[in-house]
Structure formats: C-alpha cells, structure tokens
Amino acid sequence: MADAWQKVMDHAVAIARKAGEVVREALSHDRSVMTKSSDVDLVTQTDQKVERLIIQSVKEKFPTHRFIGEESVAAGDTCVLTEDPTWIIDPIDGTTNFVHAFPFIAISIGFSVNRQVEFGVVYSCLEDKMFTARRGKGAFCNGESLQVSEQTDVHRSIIATEFGSNRDPEAVDRIFCSLNNILSLPVHGVRGAGTAAINMCLVACGCIEAYYEIGIHVWDVAAGSLIVLEAGGVLMDIDGGDVDLMSRRIVAANNRKIAESIINEISAFSPTRDDAPPPDN
Numbered sequence: 001m002a003d004a005w006q007k008v009m010d011h012a013v014a015i016a017r018k019a020g021e022v023v024r025e026a027l028s029h030d031r032s033v034m035t036k037s038s039d040v041d042l043v044t045q046t047d048q049k050v051e052r053l054i055i056q057s058v059k060e061k062f063p064t065h066r067f068i069g070e071e072s073v074a075a076g077d078t079c080v081l082t083e084d085p086t087w088i089i090d091p092i093d094g095t096t097n098f099v100h101a102f103p104f105i106a107i108s109i110g111f112s113v114n115r116q117v118e119f120g121v122v123y124s125c126l127e128d129k130m131f132t133a134r135r136g137k138g139a140f141c142n143g144e145s146l147q148v149s150e151q152t153d154v155h156r157s158i159i160a161t162e163f164g165s166n167r168d169p170e171a172v173d174r175i176f177c178s179l180n181n182i183l184s185l186p187v188h189g190v191r192g193a194g195t196a197a198i199n200m201c202l203v204a205c206g207c208i209e210a211y212y213e214i215g216i217h218v219w220d221v222a223a224g225s226l227i228v229l230e231a232g233g234v235l236m237d238i239d240g241g242d243v244d245l246m247s248r249r250i251v252a253a254n255n256r257k258i259a260e261s262i263i264n265e266i267s268a269f270s271p272t273r274d275d276a277p278p279p280d281n
C-alpha cells in the first residue's frame, strides 16, 4: 500500500501546481469577493473553481476517495474524518491575501488514511515553493530536505500567529492578551504570513520557531501538520495536550520546550469544532 500512496501524492503535487497556475492567473484580473460566516470571512470564485478542479481530477483518478474541502463544507458538506482515504483541501489558504494581492498564498492538500495524515502538500504559488512531506519520509521544499530550527530559548525566537476572522469581543480580547504576553516575554519578533499553511512551512524551514492559532480549520493545517512533524518539529494543543486537527486549535513548534513556553502565555478558548454536528434549526 505504501507505494500506492506515493502515486496519490504525485497526483496531489501535480494538481497543486496546476491549481497554483489558476490562482496566479486569477490574481491579475479576478479578485471579486463574497463573504461566508461573517463580513471578514472571505471567499472568491477562484477558491470555488480551484476546489472543483482538484476534486474533479481526484475523482477521475481515485474514485473511491473522500473529500473534506473548505468550500464544499461552506456549501453544506459534512466535515467528518473517517478511516477512508480522504483528501483535506484548502484551495486557497490566504484568501484575504489573495483578495488584497498580499503575496503569500498556498494551495494546501492533506491526505489522511485511518484518521492519520499520510502526506501533505503545500504549494506557495507566488513564491513557487512546493512543500511536501510523506509520513516517515521527511519534509522537503522543491526537493530540498527541511529541518526545524535548533533554538531552545523562546527569548531568541520568532513566533507566528494570525488574527483569523473571529471578531467576537471576548475572542479578540483573548487573542490580544496572548499576543501581549508573548511579546512581553520578550521574543525576537511576532510574524504572520496570512496563511496557516505557509506559517507552518516556515516552522518546518527553521525561519521561525513556532506558529499558534485558535480558530483555524482542519483544511488550513492538515498538510502543514505533517510537514512540521517530518521536519523534526512538534504539534500540541493550546492546553498542552495532543493536537486534534478538528479542534481548531494548534501549536506547531520546532521543539517541545518552545511549544510549552508559548502555551504558558496563551489565553485559551474553544471555537466550535469542525466536526460538530450542525445546530438544530
């Protein structure tokens, strides 16, 4: 079965590259925007088109595989991870960046079997960087092996986070409380690329020591999670326990010491899980 997954991964890389071409092309002429759960939760026709393109091409090659896609879930599909081979797709991670032509945009494709991510592909399509990882076989960018930073002192670290699209006042207060605590440690700097997937790849590359966020979705982090692990990093929940990709909370770091230093400063909250049943009307 191992070789079979390699073929699937090769297809994921090819389709991510093709999707990247569509995104690059659309960037120059088609950025009209719609909203989803709130005025700041954005979607474009390109997100929808790219997701259709990926799903269609996978269905032709691997008709039994399942999907969890950001825009399909927004349109009403369920978001439940089973043991079946499942493609977890974010057609444009960094939709807000896309709308504003802020130059970090990724196509993120995770592939899970038995609820475990088997491979991850993140294509940073404006930088033309193809990040890949296969479980047990390392992480790569354009074929070069990746290794997380060796830093163990949080005071000498760069930490990435994002503000997401939750503007509930209590959540915003907690986000700023965490940021205040982390800046005041102090750390060398706080950054955010505007895409969870690229932030995680930056951890894998060793450019930053950690990335954390509350409010992300499984499609934002499925691929990046394996890329971080295979580059030698760690994943944890915001409360220090094991990460749960459906929980919408993640800490991805170069090592446990840095992860725990960050976790100590985070004011936690728990958004509705991705796999929560829809509310009764």
Ligand code: IPD
Pocket: 070, 090, 092, 093, 094, 095, 096, 162, 163, 164, 165, 193, 194, 195, 196, 197, 213, 215, 216, 217, 220
């Ligand atoms: C978003 C980006 C953003 C993060 C949000 C995500 P999208 O994904 O990753 O950086 O802050 O939580 O939802 O909507 O651009 O696919």
